[in-house]
Amino acid sequence: MSSVQELNYRPEQLNLISKTYAKDCNKDEFNLFINTCAHRGLDPFKKEIYAQVFNKNDESKRNLVMVIGIDGLRKIAESAGNYRPDTNEPEYIYNKDLKTPTNPLGIERVSLKVFKQDSKGEWFSINGTAYWEEFAPAKEIWEYDNKTNKKRPSGKFELSSMWKKMPRLMIAKCAEAQALRKGWSAGASLYSHEELESSIIKDVTPSDIADKHEEEKRIRATNSMDSIFIQWTAGESIMPEPVGTVGDKLIKHINTIGSTPELNAFKDINQLSMRAYWAKDPSGALEVKKVMEAKQKTLEDKENIQGNELDNQMPEA
Numbered sequence: 001m002s003s004v005q006e007l008n009y010r011p012e013q014l015n016l017i018s019k020t021y022a023k024d025c026n027k028d029e030f031n032l033f034i035n036t037c038a039h040r041g042l043d044p045f046k047k048e049i050y051a052q053v054f055n056k057n058d059e060s061k062r063n064l065v066m067v068i069g070i071d072g073l074r075k076i077a078e079s080a081g082n083y084r085p086d087t088n089e090p091e092y093i094y095n096k097d098l099k100t101p102t103n104p105l106g107i108e109r110v111s112l113k114v115f116k117q118d119s120k121g122e123w124f125s126i127n128g129t130a131y132w133e134e135f136a137p138a139k140e141i142w143e144y145d146n147k148t149n150k151k152r153p154s155g156k157f158e159l160s161s162m163w164k165k166m167p168r169l170m171i172a173k174c175a176e177a178q179a180l181r182k183g184w185s186a187g188a189s190l191y192s193h194e195e196l197e198s199s200i201i202k203d204v205t206p207s208d209i210a211d212k213h214e215e216e217k218r219i220r221a222t223n224s225m226d227s228i229f230i231q232w233t234a235g236e237s238i239m240p241e242p243v244g245t246v247g248d249k250l251i252k253h254i255n256t257i258g259s260t261p262e263l264n265a266f267k268d269i270n271q272l273s274m275r276a277y278w279a280k281d282p283s284g285a286l287e288v289k290k291v292m293e294a295k296q297k298t299l300e301d302k303e304n305i306q307g308n309e310l311d312n313q314m315p316e317a
Helices: 011-019 027-040 071-079 160-165 167-184 193-198 206-210 245-252 259-269 271-279 280-314
Strands: 048-053 063-068 083-085 091-094 107-117 123-131 136-146 150-157 227-229 238-244
Touching: 011 027, 027 048, 027 063, 027 227, 027 271, 063 071, 063 227, 071 083, 107 167, 123 167, 150 160, 160 167, 160 271, 227 245, 227 271, 238 245, 245 259, 245 271, 259 271, 259 280, 271 280
Parallel strands: none
Antiparallel strands: 048 063, 083 107, 091 107, 107 123, 136 150, 227 238
């Protein structure tokens, strides 16, 4: 992993992050989170990114999810140098029949655009649409039951406070997030693949400093990190995989990929993980690299042949 010195976080800041924005993370998850923040250029103190652990009390189901705020998504797009927002207001579609306590304005959906510049300097729009029923967080109200002297579900639902106060703003953020992910899901990293490969693994991790901040001393690196965190599919949870078996799983997964965009996306979202795997098991990582390069060539050759066949089938003007 990158050295703590490169992350620009002071020991007391790491300690604070570990108790707030990543409070449910174990050491390995915290290290991954801090290095993701650094390489993405995202700041948890600005609420651009934070870590959420699902099923934290069940090790067999435990999942770490990196949650990126709308400001973080915008920052990633801006860093690519080919993004600009729309100056027009989002387009809201209302339906009076949908008005309920959990949809006070009767919003059906909202659409908006962001703009991306291609290699020729031309700008094109990317649309994002969010449906109210898919994103609005309605939770069931529990009421006190005099007969049982306990609270029970009432069958009534309510919105969270922010969605109740600013429904248009909240659903528009969902639509904008859809558009930003469409445009910059593969090229969002602030660091190139080459820069990541050339980074040096240092002997102090963020969690070590956070844990021992009060003692004000360095702690030597441990060898306890025996897992590599892989995101098998974009948008899904990051899963820990043992170093000893992750290579075989990676090779098996790579061989199931059916297109170069899918392969490139998989490589992009797992850049940090592949770097960590290279540090733990260079020979295994080299085998994965060879399989990935061979798969890339096979897919490119196949797609070129399909493209030529399609061109030959097109009628002459």
